Amino acid sequence: MSAFNLAKTVPIYFEIGQSTLRVLQGDQGLELPLERLPGGRLSSGCKENLILSLKSFFKRDRWKGSARAFCAISARGVSLRHITLPSASKDLHRLLLLQIESEFPLSPDELAWGYLPVNPGKAPGNGSPAQQEYLIAAVKKEVIEEYTELLSACSVTPVFTVAALARQDLCPKTTRPQALLDVGRFYSELILFANNVPTSIRVLPWGGETITRAIETKLGISRAEAEELKLKRAQGPLNDVGTEQKVQAAIEEALDALARAANGYVLGEKVYLTGQSARLKELGPSLTRRLTSGIVCETLEPAVAVGKSAAIQGLQISADPGNGRRPLIIQGKPTNGSTREVRTAPWQWVALAGSLALAILALPYLEAVALKPYLAGKLTALKADRRKLAMIDAEWGFFQHLKQNAPPYLDALFLLAKAAPPGARFDSLSMNRRGDLSLRASMQNSQQVADFRSKLIDSGFFANLTVEEQTPSPDRQKLTVRMSAQWKPLNARQALAFGPTAEEIEKAKTRKREPQMGGPMPPMMGGPMMPGPMPPDQGGPGPARPRPARVNPPGGALPPEALPPGAMPPGALPPGAVPPGAVPPSQPPPTNP
Amino acid sequence: MRALTDREKRTVRIGAAIIGAYVLLFGGMQLTHFFERKRVEYQKLVTEARTLKGEIQLYEDKAIALKKLMETFNLDPARLSRTTAVAEASAAIQKTAASTGIQVGAVRESSGRPASKELGTIQMETTGPVPAVTALLGRLEAVGYPLVVETVQFSAEPTRPGQIKMSLTIQVLDFDQWKKDEAPNA
Numbered sequence A: 001m002s003a004f005n006l007a008k009t010v011p012i013y014f015e016i017g018q019s020t021l022r023v024l025q026g027d028q029g030l031e032l033p034l035e036r037l038p039g040g041r042l043s044s045g046c047k048e049n050l051i052l053s054l055k056s057f058f059k060r061d062r063w064k065g066s067a068r069a070f071c072a073i074s075a076r077g078v079s080l081r082h083i084t085l086p087s088a089s090k091d092l093h094r095l096l097l098l099q100i101e102s103e104f105p106l107s108p109d110e111l112a113w114g115y116l117p118v119n120p121g122k123a124p125g126n127g128s129p130a131q132q133e134y135l136i137a138a139v140k141k142e143v144i145e146e147y148t149e150l151l152s153a154c155s156v157t158p159v160f161t162v163a164a165l166a167r168q169d170l171c172p173k174t175t176r177p178q179a180l181l182d183v184g185r186f187y188s189e190l191i192l193f194a195n196n197v198p199t200s201i202r203v204l205p206w207g208g209e210t211i212t213r214a215i216e217t218k219l220g221i222s223r224a225e226a227e228e229l230k231l232k233r234a235q236g237p238l239n240d241v242g243t244e245q246k247v248q249a250a251i252e253e254a255l256d257a258l259a260r261a262a263n264g265y266v267l268g269e270k271v272y273l274t275g276q277s278a279r280l281k282e283l284g285p286s287l288t289r290r291l292t293s294g295i296v297c298e299t300l301e302p303a304v305a306v307g308k309s310a311a312i313q314g315l316q317i318s319a320d321p322g323n324g325r326r327p328l329i330i331q332g333k334p335t336n337g338s339t340r341e342v343r344t345a346p347w348q349w350v351a352l353a354g355s356l357a358l359a360i361l362a363l364p365y366l367e368a369v370a371l372k373p374y375l376a377g378k379l380t381a382l383k384a385d386r387r388k389l390a391m392i393d394a395e396w397g398f399f400q401h402l403k404q405n406a407p408p409y410l411d412a413l414f415l416l417a418k419a420a421p422p423g424a425r426f427d428s429l430s431m432n433r434r435g436d437l438s439l440r441a442s443m444q445n446s447q448q449v450a451d452f453r454s455k456l457i458d459s460g461f462f463a464n465l466t467v468e469e470q471t472p473s474p475d476r477q478k479l480t481v482r483m484s485a486q487w488k489p490l491n492a493r494q495a496l497a498f499g500p501t502a503e504e505i506e507k508a509k510t511r512k513r514e515p516q517m518g519g520p521m522p523p524m525m526g527g528p529m530m531p532g533p534m535p536p537d538q539g540g541p542g543p544a545r546p547r548p549a550r551v552n553p554p555g556g557a558l559p560p561e562a563l564p565p566g567a568m569p570p571g572a573l574p575p576g577a578v579p580p581g582a583v584p585p586s587q588p589p590p591t592n593p
Numbered sequence B: 001m002r003a004l005t006d007r008e009k010r011t012v013r014i015g016a017a018i019i020g021a022y023v024l025l026f027g028g029m030q031l032t033h034f035f036e037r038k039r040v041e042y043q044k045l046v047t048e049a050r051t052l053k054g055e056i057q058l059y060e061d062k063a064i065a066l067k068k069l070m071e072t073f074n075l076d077p078a079r080l081s082r083t084t085a086v087a088e089a090s091a092a093i094q095k096t097a098a099s100t101g102i103q104v105g106a107v108r109e110s111s112g113r114p115a116s117k118e119l120g121t122i123q124m125e126t127t128g129p130v131p132a133v134t135a136l137l138g139r140l141e142a143v144g145y146p147l148v149v150e151t152v153q154f155s156a157e158p159t160r161p162g163q164i165k166m167s168l169t170i171q172v173l174d175f176d177q178w179k180k181d182e183a184p185n186a
Helices: A003-007 A044-058 A092-103 A141-152 A163-170 A208-219 A223-235 A241-262 A283-290 A310-319 A347-384 A386-404 A409-419 A446-458 A502-513 B006-073 B085-099 B130-142 B175-185
Strands: A012-016 A020-025 A028-033 A067-073 A079-086 A111-122 A131-140 A156-162 A178-183 A188-194 A197-204 A270-274 A296-299 A425-432 A436-443 A462-472 A479-487 B103-111 B118-128 B147-156 B164-173
Touching: A012 A310, A020 A044, A020 A310, A028 A044, A044 A141, A067 A141, A067 A163, A067 A310, A079 A092, A079 A197, A092 A111, A092 A131, A111 A141, A131 A141, A141 A156, A156 A163, A163 A178, A163 A188, A163 A197, A163 A270, A163 A310, A197 A241, A208 A223, A208 A241, A223 A241, A241 A283, A270 A283, A283 A296, A347 A386, A347 B006, A386 B006, A386 B164, A386 B175, A409 A425, A409 A446, A409 B130, A436 A446, A446 A462, A446 A479, B006 B130, B085 B103, B085 B118, B085 B130, B085 B164, B118 B130, B130 B147, B130 B164
Parallel strands: A012 A067, A067 A156, A178 A270, A270 A296
Antiparallel strands: A012 A020, A020 A028, A079 A131, A111 A131, A178 A188, A188 A197, A425 A436, A425 B147, A436 A479, A462 A479, B103 B118, B118 B164, B147 B164
16 A cells, blocks of 8 residues: 555545435445434434444544545525526626525525536627526525534535435436436425526425325334335235235325425426335336326436435536536535535644654664665775775886886987988997996097087987097097987986987888889988988987877887888987998998008 | 552553653663664764775776786786796797897896896897897887896997897896885785
């Protein structure tokens, strides 16, 4: 059962007759006798009994608050009027009050009344405004107040309508005039309607008790015996032929009185019969014979169950919102005639709000109790996995060390090759991780040495550069040079860019494709000891170019396979450059005198 | 048994109400304390979990950069075996040298110094053409072992024109030394 269903209340249906009160809630029904004072009010003892019986019947949970109840009251004391008013929605209530004051014998303050618009409104004509017809039902206010007081004591909030109007919903819809006669115990209620609109309600002083008394008189038996015979007769003809004839005659006499009373009204084409006494099989045909010619009586099959009646069935139909019918609601302070939403007691909402508040307060505590073991387990697992973080730290530090200690040998080689003057020859070159570089080379003259040195300094790669020794050869044709240098630390070198430019790589590719152009030596080489060709627009290493972002560690070189075909790794010697001590095989030995 | 008088019934009722209220109050307080304690413990755990989450988030970026470095160096330090790393590194260097067309000469290995966080040192003499020699120098970084070229020396090879001799001193780093350094962080 959902919470919604818990809060939902089952509607209750009441029929408050003259001598009986019928209740239906769901499938449970109850019938209680009513004891009235001569003025029609309920006796105090009757009220007490009713309250006790109804409370016992409902057995409601107090927290659910009041249940809504639809009550059909007897037609006794109810007046119906048809009033036509201009379609003025704003002043309708005031206009209705004025009409009620003029049409009814009591002032509106003394009446409980309700209204319902009937028939489509009349369209405005020449000079006349649009008009709307209203059906007004009114009863003494004290009647409604008495019932309201009684039912409120049983935690029931009632809305009232007229039982005869509710019964009308059981009749087939037709535009022809019809009537419905509900045969009660002492009285019968006759409602006449045309075009499905009630025209008048009458209470006839004829009921099941009339038949009983007729049998009692005819057969000279007690009332109880007469009632028993009547009930047996309702099941079928009696076995005793004499008694049967007498009972039949008594019923016929009683029906004559009813027919006389009914024939005084315009009954229309058909009269529908309801009520317990309508179960007498010959009631319909016998009444048909007695009524004005052309009027047919038809019994509506009443539901044979405690608490069920034609009025309650009609109420159930009217109360169902799916039917689209608007019952006429009688109230002390009438509204627009539609069913007012029954105010439900706030108990269920208070309980719901209280539960929610309690849930909000309890949630942090319940969360702690419920989720703590799970969270603790998860944390333990995470802490156990924390060793992986230490491993990441170790690996990170290791790679950083590896990266920072990778010496830029290839960068240094590339710079030396680019700065080497034509005819230079390197005999030995040594470098170490700490950045010390020493070389021994031979060059043509001191100017070449100075140029070589200045180009290396201009590259920005070296922090200091020393020509340790510069000795001319005995024939004065060349100089033997010993140099030492120290390259700058990593931070200073990071802004520099080394390696061949895109143009140089492209040129290298072209040379590879056209080997015949320069023979074994690069065409630009002027002498056997010339290093590789310089970029035409650069003349030497020069100042550093803006360095593009690089992935490799400083001083590192891309793996050869990562380069385009024919390209050199950064820092590699350009083609034709003379490595230390190397002599190209095709070159003639240096011309030494 | 004697029936209780109205006064006695009233006394019993009041007594029962007082005892009931006391039990309710006492039990309620105990229950409140219990739940409050649980909530505080839970809050501590939540705070701890949040701190841990923050720490782990810091490592996410580091892990990505580390993965990239591993790919660049072609090296997973955790898989290195301390006992065989020098031998395997030496073999890998010689294989790389051979694949680039370099002739490998004398190779000498010496055990490393723990102070300098190295497993061993490899001294190697190679001979080959200039492009091959420079290519080897470039490829040493990605042979799959933690190598640092300590010294490099080029000299002429008079017996083989067009080729140069390169002497290398290479250190093989000991990853375990870094693990020890980082241990306090665990």
